[in-house]
Amino acid sequence: MKEPNYTLLCDYYELTMGNGYFEAGMAxxxxxxxxxxxxxxxxxxxxxxxxxxxAIEYIxxxxxxxxxxxxxxxKGIFSEEFLSYLKHFQFSGDVWAVPEGTPIFPGEPxxxxxxxxxxxxxLETFLLLTLNHQSLIATKANRIVRAANGRVVLEFGSxxxxxxxGAVLGARAAYIAGCAGTACTLTDQLYGVPAGGTMAHAWIxxxxxxxxxFKTYCELYPDNATLLxxxxxxxxxxxxNAIRAFREVLLPKGITKCGIRLDSGDITxxxxxxxxxxxxxGFPQCQIVASNSLDEMIIRDILMQGAQVDLFGVGERLxxxxxxxxxxxxxxxxxxxxxxxxIIPKIKLSENVSKITNPHFKKVYRLFENQTGKAxxxxxxxxxxxxxxxxxxxxxDPDYTWKRKTFTDFTAKELLVPVxxxxxxxxxxxxxxxxxxxCAEQLDLLWDEVKRFENPHNYYVDLSQKLxxxxxxxxxxxxx
Amino acid sequence: MKEPNYTLLCDYYELTMGNGYFEAGMAxxxxxxxxxxxxxxxxxxxxxxxxxxxAIEYIxxxxxxxxxxxxxxxKGIFSEEFLSYLKHFQFSGDVWAVPEGTPIFPGEPxxxxxxxxxxxxxLETFLLLTLNHQSLIATKANRIVRAANGRVVLEFGSxxxxxxxGAVLGARAAYIAGCAGTACTLTDQLYGVPAGGTMAHAWIxxxxxxxxxFKTYCELYPDNATLLxxxxxxxxxxxxNAIRAFREVLLPKGITKCGIRLDSGDITxxxxxxxxxxxxxGFPQCQIVASNSLDEMIIRDILMQGAQVDLFGVGERLxxxxxxxxxxxxxxxxxxxxxxxxIIPKIKLSENVSKITNPHFKKVYRLFENQTGKAxxxxxxxxxxxxxxxxxxxxxDPDYTWKRKTFTDFTAKELLVPVxxxxxxxxxxxxxxxxxxxCAEQLDLLWDEVKRFENPHNYYVDLSQKLxxxxxxxxxxxxx
Numbered sequence: 011m012k013e014p015n016y017t018l019l020c021d022y023y024e025l026t027m028g029n030g031y032f033e034a035g036m037a038x039x040x041x042x043x044x045x046x047x048x049x050x051x052x053x054x055x056x057x058x059x060x061x062x063x064x065a066i067e068y069i070x071x072x073x074x075x076x077x078x079x080x081x082x083x084x085k086g087i088f089s090e091e092f093l094s095y096l097k098h099f100q101f102s103g104d105v106w107a108v109p110e111g112t113p114i115f116p117g118e119p120x121x122x123x124x125x126x127x128x129x130x131x132x133l134e135t136f137l138l139l140t141l142n143h144q145s146l147i148a149t150k151a152n153r154i155v156r157a158a159n160g161r162v163v164l165e166f167g168s169x170x171x172x173x174x175x176g177a178v179l180g181a182r183a184a185y186i187a188g189c190a191g192t193a194c195t196l197t198d199q200l201y202g203v204p205a206g207g208t209m210a211h212a213w214i215x216x217x218x219x220x221x222x223x224f225k226t227y228c229e230l231y232p233d234n235a236t237l238l239x240x241x242x243x244x245x246x247x248x249x250x251n252a253i254r255a256f257r258e259v260l261l262p263k264g265i266t267k268c269g270i271r272l273d274s275g276d277i278t279x280x281x282x283x284x285x286x287x288x289x290x291x292g293f294p295q296c297q298i299v300a301s302n303s304l305d306e307m308i309i310r311d312i313l314m315q316g317a318q319v320d321l322f323g324v325g326e327r328l329x330x331x332x333x334x335x336x337x338x339x340x341x342x343x344x345x346x347x348x349x350x351x352x353i354i355p356k357i358k359l360s361e362n363v364s365k366i367t368n369p370h371f372k373k374v375y376r377l378f379e380n381q382t383g384k385a386x387x388x389x390x391x392x393x394x395x396x397x398x399x400x401x402x403x404x405x406x407d408p409d410y411t412w413k414r415k416t417f418t419d420f421t422a423k424e425l426l427v428p429v430x431x432x433x434x435x436x437x438x439x440x441x442x443x444x445x446x447x448x449c450a451e452q453l454d455l456l457w458d459e460v461k462r463f464e465n466p467h468n469y470y471v472d473l474s475q476k477l478x479x480x481x482x483x484x485x486x487x488x489x490x
Numbered sequence: 491m492k493e494p495n496y497t498l499l500c501d502y503y504e505l506t507m508g509n510g511y512f513e514a515g516m517a518x519x520x521x522x523x524x525x526x527x528x529x530x531x532x533x534x535x536x537x538x539x540x541x542x543x544x545a546i547e548y549i550x551x552x553x554x555x556x557x558x559x560x561x562x563x564x565k566g567i568f569s570e571e572f573l574s575y576l577k578h579f580q581f582s583g584d585v586w587a588v589p590e591g592t593p594i595f596p597g598e599p600x601x602x603x604x605x606x607x608x609x610x611x612x613l614e615t616f617l618l619l620t621l622n623h624q625s626l627i628a629t630k631a632n633r634i635v636r637a638a639n640g641r642v643v644l645e646f647g648s649x650x651x652x653x654x655x656g657a658v659l660g661a662r663a664a665y666i667a668g669c670a671g672t673a674c675t676l677t678d679q680l681y682g683v684p685a686g687g688t689m690a691h692a693w694i695x696x697x698x699x700x701x702x703x704f705k706t707y708c709e710l711y712p713d714n715a716t717l718l719x720x721x722x723x724x725x726x727x728x729x730x731n732a733i734r735a736f737r738e739v740l741l742p743k744g745i746t747k748c749g750i751r752l753d754s755g756d757i758t759x760x761x762x763x764x765x766x767x768x769x770x771x772g773f774p775q776c777q778i779v780a781s782n783s784l785d786e787m788i789i790r791d792i793l794m795q796g797a798q799v800d801l802f803g804v805g806e807r808l809x810x811x812x813x814x815x816x817x818x819x820x821x822x823x824x825x826x827x828x829x830x831x832x833i834i835p836k837i838k839l840s841e842n843v844s845k846i847t848n849p850h851f852k853k854v855y856r857l858f859e860n861q862t863g864k865a866x867x868x869x870x871x872x873x874x875x876x877x878x879x880x881x882x883x884x885x886x887d888p889d890y891t892w893k894r895k896t897f898t899d900f901t902a903k904e905l906l907v908p909v910x911x912x913x914x915x916x917x918x919x920x921x922x923x924x925x926x927x928x929c930a931e932q933l934d935l936l937w938d939e940v941k942r943f944e945n946p947h948n949y950y951v952d953l954s955q956k957l958x959x960x961x962x963x964x965x966x967x968x969x970x
Binding site for chain 2: 014016018019020021022023024025026027029030031033034036039041043078081087127131134135136138139140142143146147166168169170171172173174175176177178179180193194195196198199205206207208209210211212213215216226227230231234240241242243274275326327330331332335336337338339341342343346356357358359360362365488
């Protein structure tokens with residue numbers, strides 16, 4: 011598919027501000043913007059970054075077509091000089107970001123842009139919506155995968171997604187975060203996420219009776235016969251008919267691998283009954299697939315009750331992150347450069363304390379215990395600081411600064427990596443498969459305590475002393 | 491923008507079933523599928539249909555490219571004959587649907603497809619996702635507009651939308667349902683939804699002080715100066731600086747129309763204080779814009795407390811329908827034609843009673859009281875029935891059939907209109923503006939009782955006696 015031109019997928023104010031910077035002679039003013047988020051969805055212990063590849067493609071593709079310029083001219087508020095500038099617009103700045111699949115925590119930059127004001131401002135909406143959307147779905151999908159506790163989870167939600175991209179890119183994010191596949195064919199074609207599925211109720215209704223529908227399906231797809239057994243009555247009709255079809259069509263071919271799908275009713279009760287019937291009929295290898303408005307809470311609950319499910323198809327509650335459908339990433343000015351090229355940190359205060367920003371051009375270190383390999387803290391520093399992990403490090407709580415702790419025997423790793431340098435992409439293009447593998451590796455470096463659904467451990471995200479001092483100096487200056 | 495090829499945005503099972511119908515000699519079997527939904531989001535009294543235009547464009551565009559065929563061949567399960575069939579695939583069937591902007595109720599068909607099995611089955615995912623998404627956002631947006639009680643509501647949510655389409659098409663749906671505009675520039679370009687906005691905090695931070703930022707903005711946009719006043723301190727700094735900029739820049743030009751925006755803090759308290767300060771400074775015409783995680787419940791609450799807000803910018807809670815982010819439309823087989831062209835009704839039972847379908851090729855009448863013009867019931871009939879509105883009509887509750895009521899002096903109007911006939915679009919292309927106007931007109935035909943947020947009146951959606959009899963005959967046959 012051809013990349014669409016998303017240049018105008020921006021908030022209108024980005025263009026009026028752009029025109030304003032241009033007219034005020036500030037077009038070349040170098041700015042630093044951070045993306046960070048304030049809260050993990052569903053009160054979880056961590057989120058998973060996703061969507062960077064689409065953000066990169068968007069930046070590479072940025073341009074104003076003749077049509078776009080004409081559309082803007084028609085608004086009657088943009089100067090001709092600014093419109094000429096837009097004609098030749100392309101991104102010339104630098105971007106750093108955390109790789110897709112990285113666990114991320116509130117308050118830390120997950121992407122930083124350094125660019126002239128107009129360019130940096132224009133990226134706001136699209137970068138946010140892409141990272142917010144895919145990080146949301148990745149984070150949710152991983153919760154569901156964790157609840158399934160080793161059983162397979164497939165993404166089945168296209169039909170309830172919020173628009174075509176919601177379906178296609180949502181399935182991509184879900185796969186990165188641990189789902190084994192999707193029902194969405196286009197996500198397979200575009201991103202190599204394996205698509206699969208069973209049958210709709212319509213298939214069964216199309217035949218004179220359920221048995222004929224099952225038999226025909228088994229004859230067509232003997233190697234992949236998963237039969238939907240709840241069109242009429244699961245225990246009285248669906249499973250007996252499925253067993254008969256397996257016996258008559260698959261067994262003569264020597265095939266014992268097969269499946270049934272439950273899409274309504276009490277999954278715990280029905281799956282236990284189904285397991286028993288299938289085992290007794292000689293199909294212990296028959297897999298039981300369950301779907302029907304599942305999420306991590308229901309899956310955890312029915313597994314606790316001994317539900318006999320091998321594979322979960324999860325739809326609407328995954329693809330919309332139904333229990334918490336907003337990932338609140340924001341894009342905030344952190345610094346500007348003056349004419350001498352000095353970086354001047356900027357802060358935004360707020361009536362809401364949680365909306366106060368961390369100023370300056372920053373970098374983030376993730377600190378890992380050498381003994382276990384596990385991550386124990388992230389440290390946000392000023393860009394020109396470096397953590398020396400051969401020396402002990404003292405961390406302190408940025409709100410309760412008397413809470414201090416010294417760590418030794420650790421390894422520090424920078425979290426943000428270069429993505430664009432002077433307008434050129436410098437970040438490799440990873441396959442979805444590679445991102446998925448990286449994500450799994452990174453999740454293994456988190457303590458179980460962070461992965462709990464209820465009251466997860468509050469992972470440390472601290473500021474270096476230097477950054478804390480600069481922030482508080484700015485707070486004291488501005489609050490008067 | 492070029493239309494993307496969404497043909498493969500289908501659940502994989504639509505293709506395996508399609509191949510199955512093909513191989514089983516059922517490719518030409520005529521089928522009838524309905525889209526309907528089971529529950530109004532947020533326990534509301536009605537929903538608003540939206541997304542039909544995108545569904546139509548999708549159907550018109552349906553085709554399998556060489557690339558698509560190669561991708562499918564690679565799966566190793568589709569017959570060459572089926573792949574050849576797909577090469578020449580185009581939609582040849584009929585579609586009926588309720589026009590966009592129509593209030594809709596649970597259980598009634600809002601779209602019906604009559605087509606050969608493979609074609610009809612292929613449409614499932616995309617039609618659902620498009621109608622589900624836009625109907626969801628239209629329904630939510632209208633709740634927010636109702637809460638604002640005559641004040642302007644703008645859609646500001648792109649950055650938190652679930653993917654690019656979530657932003658662009660969500661803003662379209664929100665406009666149809668009553669929002670006055672959007673922040674999303676692309677929705678303006680593509681769908682004529684007026685885009686507007688103010689400024690980000692970054693604008694203010696870019697200048698040495700807040701006053702200079704405001705003054706510069708007023709000089710650039712004297713006719714449209716809405717100043718964001720919460721970067722540092724709303725009452726001590728933001729509003730005084732805004733007033734000074736209005737006085738020094740706008741008044742000398744004779745301009746008194748201006749605005750301020752509050753984006754944090756207690757909107758009720760701050761807006762009342764702001765109103766007083768602005769009035770006393772001689773700017774009674776200055777509009778107060780409020781944003782910051784608003785929805786219908788917060789808006790209703792702050793207006794009850796006398797908040798002085800003229801215009802609401804509503805973001806994440808609108809564009810994701812945060813409180814209930816799934817619209818549960820389903821696509822179900824309702825009938826097939828036999829070789830003699832007779833229509834054979836089909837039903838799907840379920841362990842969950844609410845998942846049992848209404849069989850048959852149907853039509854829906856909306857019944858309006860002649861005295862008030864208000865709608866009082868929808869009646870689902872078999873396709874060959876006709877309601878004679880010159881005669882009294884007896885309606886009955888489909889579950890509690892002893893609840894019966896006779897109505898006279900009413901007008902019956904068919905709800906679904908032809909959209910495709912023999913594969914050709916026969917439905918006009920309406921502008922977004924026309925759809926918005928139609929939606930407002932149709933909403934005026936609903937009683938206020940249906941529009942309540944809490945315990946809305948349960949609008950009647952009844953079955954004709956003939957349809958009820960057919961349904962119960964099928965239920966009795968199948969349940970054994």
